[in-house]
Amino acid sequence: MVETLPTVFHITHYKAGSQWILQVLQECAPERYVQPHVLLEQFYRDPIIPGGVYPTVYVPYQKFQDTMFPKVDLDAATYQYSDKDESSVKNWYNFTVKKAPFKTFVVIRDLRDTLVSLYFSIKVSHAELSDQISKGRVELNEMSFEDGFLWVLKQRTPVQARIQSSWLPICQSGESILMRYEDMLADEVGQFEKIVEHCEINISRFRLHQIIKSNSFANRTGRKPGQEDVSSHYRKGISGDWKNHFTEPLKAFFKRRYGQVLIDTGYEKDLNW
Numbered sequence: 001m002v003e004t005l006p007t008v009f010h011i012t013h014y015k016a017g018s019q020w021i022l023q024v025l026q027e028c029a030p031e032r033y034v035q036p037h038v039l040l041e042q043f044y045r046d047p048i049i050p051g052g053v054y055p056t057v058y059v060p061y062q063k064f065q066d067t068m069f070p071k072v073d074l075d076a077a078t079y080q081y082s083d084k085d086e087s088s089v090k091n092w093y094n095f096t097v098k099k100a101p102f103k104t105f106v107v108i109r110d111l112r113d114t115l116v117s118l119y120f121s122i123k124v125s126h127a128e129l130s131d132q133i134s135k136g137r138v139e140l141n142e143m144s145f146e147d148g149f150l151w152v153l154k155q156r157t158p159v160q161a162r163i164q165s166s167w168l169p170i171c172q173s174g175e176s177i178l179m180r181y182e183d184m185l186a187d188e189v190g191q192f193e194k195i196v197e198h199c200e201i202n203i204s205r206f207r208l209h210q211i212i213k214s215n216s217f218a219n220r221t222g223r224k225p226g227q228e229d230v231s232s233h234y235r236k237g238i239s240g241d242w243k244n245h246f247t248e249p250l251k252a253f254f255k256r257r258y259g260q261v262l263i264d265t266g267y268e269k270d271l272n273w
Contacts, residue, residue, distance in 0.1 A: 005032070007102040008053040008199045011064070011167060013160040015117035016109035017181045020215060022055035024192060027211045028203050029053045043067060047090035050100040053201070058159075061166035068095050068102070103199045106167045109181035110267045111258050112242035114160055119152045149250055153257070161261050168264060180266075182239040188212050 010025060012018050026033045034042055034052040043057055044067060057064070070088040076097045085093070094100045109117075122133060123140040140148045171178035177198050184191040192212050196203055213219065246254070255271050262268040 005051045005101075005202075006200055007048060007050055007100065008032075008201065009057050009064070009102065009104045010053075010055040010107065011057050011059065011104050011163070011176070012107040013058055013109070013114065013163040014156075015114045015121060015160075016107050017184060018056045018058075018107070020217075020220075021107060021184075023215050024211055025053055025055045025201075027215075028196060028208065029201050045087065047087040048094065050094050050098075053199075058163065060159075060162050061170055064104075067091065072096075104170075104176040105179055105195050105198055106171055106176050107179045107181060107184070108164050108167075108265060110239065110242070111157065111161060111164070111261060111265075112246065112254065112267075113239055115149065115153055115157055115254075116242050116245050118156055118160075119149055122152065122156070123148065146247055146250060149245070150253065153250070153254065157258065161258055164265055165261055185239060188216065 008025075008029075010018075010021060012021070022036070032051060032053040034049060034054050036042055036054075036056050040058065043054065043059065048054075048068065059067070068091060070092050072089055072092040074089065074092070079093065079097070081090075081093055095102070119140070122137055124137075139151065143151060167176065168178070170176045177194070179191060179195065189209060189212055192208060193205070195201075196208060259268070259271045262273075263270065
């Protein structure tokens with residue numbers, strides 16, 4: 001890795017186009033790309049690689065800070081770096097002592113569409129990479145449609161909401177940039193140009209546009225956005241699909257739990273939706 005370049009973190013939550021963005025980042029900076037692992041081991045377990053490009057970092061802000069800037073009982077003036085040091089010591093040395101530069105960009109999605117996409121992902125399309133997914137699939141397939149949505153809302157939505165809410169002030173302060181999945185669908189080129197510029201990823205506009213085009217929904221699936229395939233990880237590729245699935249009881253429950261998050265993130269002005 002080139003240590004003079006900033007380490008790049010793609011902060012996001014589940015079902016916010018993370019695999020699409022991952023693929024674009026991988027092709028934009030293949031020599032800097034850090035492969036994600038189950039349970040975010042590349043972030044939590046392994047030392048952060050200065051200059052690396054980290055896609056799909058599903059973490060709330062405080063956990064990000066705790067990992068990047070751990071509290072270490074060492075004296076920076078006398079410390080001698082060793083490859084045998086624990087990850088926390090290496091992160092402390094690189095990002096607290098040496099102050100290696102880093103950039104973050106945060107991609108969020110309307111929590112209602114996130115819920116719908118997560119429901120179909122757990123129930124049908126997501127690879128069974130963990131016991132959590134496998135058990136969730138069994139449970140959802142034994143429930144009614146509405147009960148299944150409520151289960152996902154109660155069990156899985158809290159962490160997505162926490163990621164959004166925790167990073168919002170950081171983006172508002174200018175320390176990071178906030179990207180909405182919906183805006184990226186509407187303007188792929190403009191939004192990815194904004195990301196590579198902010199993250200200082202050295203790539204020509206011509207090559208970036210090639211990568212964006214080859215990874216479009218249509219090219220990756222052979223379908224137009226809106227044509228649904230529930231068995232595909234790229235199920236539908238549109239925004240606003242929640243309107244086709246929310247019942248009145250589900251809508252009322254969602255408003256009570258996450259209505260304010262929708263307002264804070266700019267998806268609604270009030271609770272009259």
